[in-house]
Amino acid sequence: MPSTSIESAAVDGRARTPRFIQRQLANLHKAITTNAKIIQDAIVADTGAKLREAQLEIHLSISVVKELYDNFSVEEALSQEYRVARGQDWCDRNDAVGTIYLRPQSHNLVYSIVSPLANAIAAGNCVVIESNKPHQALSSKIAEIILQHLDRDTIAFVENLPEPPSKGVLLIDQTGEIPKINASSVHTPGSSARVVALVDRSSDIVSAASSIVQARTAFGGNSVYAPDIVLVNEFAMKEFVQAAKIALSISIEETKGQDITASQATCKIAGIGLTEKELRGSGANVVMRGDLGTIAIVEDRGSSLLQRKIYGACLILHSVRSLDDGIDLANLQYGTVAPRNKTLLACYHFGAPEAAKYTTQFIDSYASFVNHAPIELTVGPAAPIGFHPSATHRYRPAMFSVPKADCIAGDSASRSLASIFRAEAKAWSDVYEKQITSSLAPTRQKAGKVVGFFDQGLITGFVVFWVPVIASAVVGSGYGIRAGIRMTRS
Known part of the structure; x- marks a missing residue:
């Protein structure tokens, strides 16, 4: 880990609490909006982008954070957390990975950092971000602005990402290089993808x-x-x-x-x-x-x-x-x-x-x-492999979490099956026999009326070859009959 504070925060789970997530997203939004002019000038100076392009990148970065903030409900998160205590299943539960290692690409560095960072925060993770060497000045300015507004115990910028452990860390690599490590990773298609x-x-x-x-x-x-x-x-x-x-x-x-x-x-x-x-x-x-x-x-x-x-x-x-x-x-x-x-x-x-x-x-x-x-x-990196890509957002909170189902209630069909399975042999035998002799509903597919590919080929061949032959034969027969009649009369 890059620091003991990040490691401690990942262990004690402070980044996973609903109110903390809400505050972090609000602070990230404030960091970008209040420093928009500074970020804009830094983008233009360091990358050579046109002014309107820099503004587009900032606009989309703010949109990501705002949408995540608007869709996050502290009340709903707390209600889900206590579902098991109320005797309810939480089968679609997602838990934070713990710590996200982010290696951003050089193109659109602001968006390439803010988009995964905001989604990682929304999923309840700590984040460690590698500085971008081709755009060191812009990278340093972004780090300065973000660290001024977000909790430094859960967010860190480092010169080089350390070798991640095999558990509790997810590597987000936007460079297109498939990491040769044991840790879990989300990577984009290679840089040569066309x-x-x-x-x-x-x-x-x-x-x-x-x-x-x-x-x-x-x-x-x-x-x-x-x-x-x-x-x-x-x-x-x-x-x-x-x-x-x-x-x-x-x-x-x-x-x-x-x-x-x-x-x-x-x-x-x-x-x-x-x-x-x-x-x-x-x-x-x-x-x-x-x-x-x-x-x-x-x-x-x-x-x-x-x-x-x-x-x-x-x-x-x-x-x-x-x-x-x-x-x-x-x-x-x-x-x-x-x-x-x-x-x-x-x-x-x-x-x-x-x-x-x-x-x-x-x-x-x-x-x-x-x-x-x-x-x-x-704007931004290629969409990660293994997820449905979106034009508006490359990342979603689910990418930064791990499915961990909590099941307590069970459904009536499962309880009924368990009861019959434990019952006397005849009861189970009847259920089993009924299952293996049951049939599926008919497909209700109507008889095909569309001419198939090979049928069309036969029809085309008939029209192209045989129709002229038959027509020629008919015309020739007509001439022959007429000639025969004339000879008979003469």
Whole structure:
């Protein structure tokens, strides 16, 4: 443990008491709201984010804390705590893990710390947070503000997380590295996990282009949910490119007068800046390039740009012939088909609901978003593996707790079964015989009237091949009969 105070607090359970949880959430909310300007300036100075992007990150951080506070009821928590004392079951009880070790990612550091911290507090845990070295100044400022408002016996910031014990500690690792430790952990998909956007010709092309450009260019293109490749139906490619150019131009107009030098420098530090020469060398045709983003079309499916994670505000487009072609390409390059065998982090599907139903079913991704790319996804870490992802919140209190059911009452069916099982042999034999001879309710499935796949193939083959043959035979017979009649008359 990083300190005896954290260890003591985890043992005595002070962080689990309902009133303490309520106060901590209120203090965390106060810490962010009263220091919003300081945090905002620190984000802009240390990361190069635009002012509005920094404000979005703070807005979402406050939303997480506020929602947890509003949904937490001291009265309900106390009522649940005494359910067993009242002779009631508490079968859905969740207990705090004890201590949470948090290793935040560098992107959107404020949200990446506040979101899991607030949920860990709501679940009744102590929290130890590792300082972020790429953004040391911002990390130190966040630590200073949080420790001024929260109980220092239950919250700590350390230079490096210690080796966690095998029990009582949960590691939250947002870096995508699978920890090689014995302790329990919640980790995100690897840093190479990709995101695909699929644009069908049935979609609203202008709306799709606007959403995709925003997702790709927000925060300098550093969001983990920015689309790495956009697969566009070949018949809609020209219209999509034009709409994407307009969307990027609007973004440039909106940022006129703002200092974007810092943002560009940040991109270069992260190894993001793809030059036009590098793009062309990878088989890309650059159709637009500006200070805030690049649009490039890749025609060669062997290009390295279709095989890698894309960073920076660079929108990579590739045409597909059909929905099936898009599905095959998405899964081949990024999904379940060899050689990569990796599930997509997310897939944005743009098209008619019927088309989206088909593509969401067969493209392997942790999350699918139809006809929109939520702006909330541009902020924060990837959603943890093993839980249903949400666009608005990456974490929930249940992720920071352990199921521990308390059962006292039992149900009537269980008591009846136990009574019969202990009764004389004939009573149990009758019940058992009835169970093994019982039948299930009918499925009530109606007789199928839809033509199947193979049936359709036979019908198509008949129409294509035999109908012309029969028609030719009939026409030929007609000519033959008429010729025979003329010969007979002559």
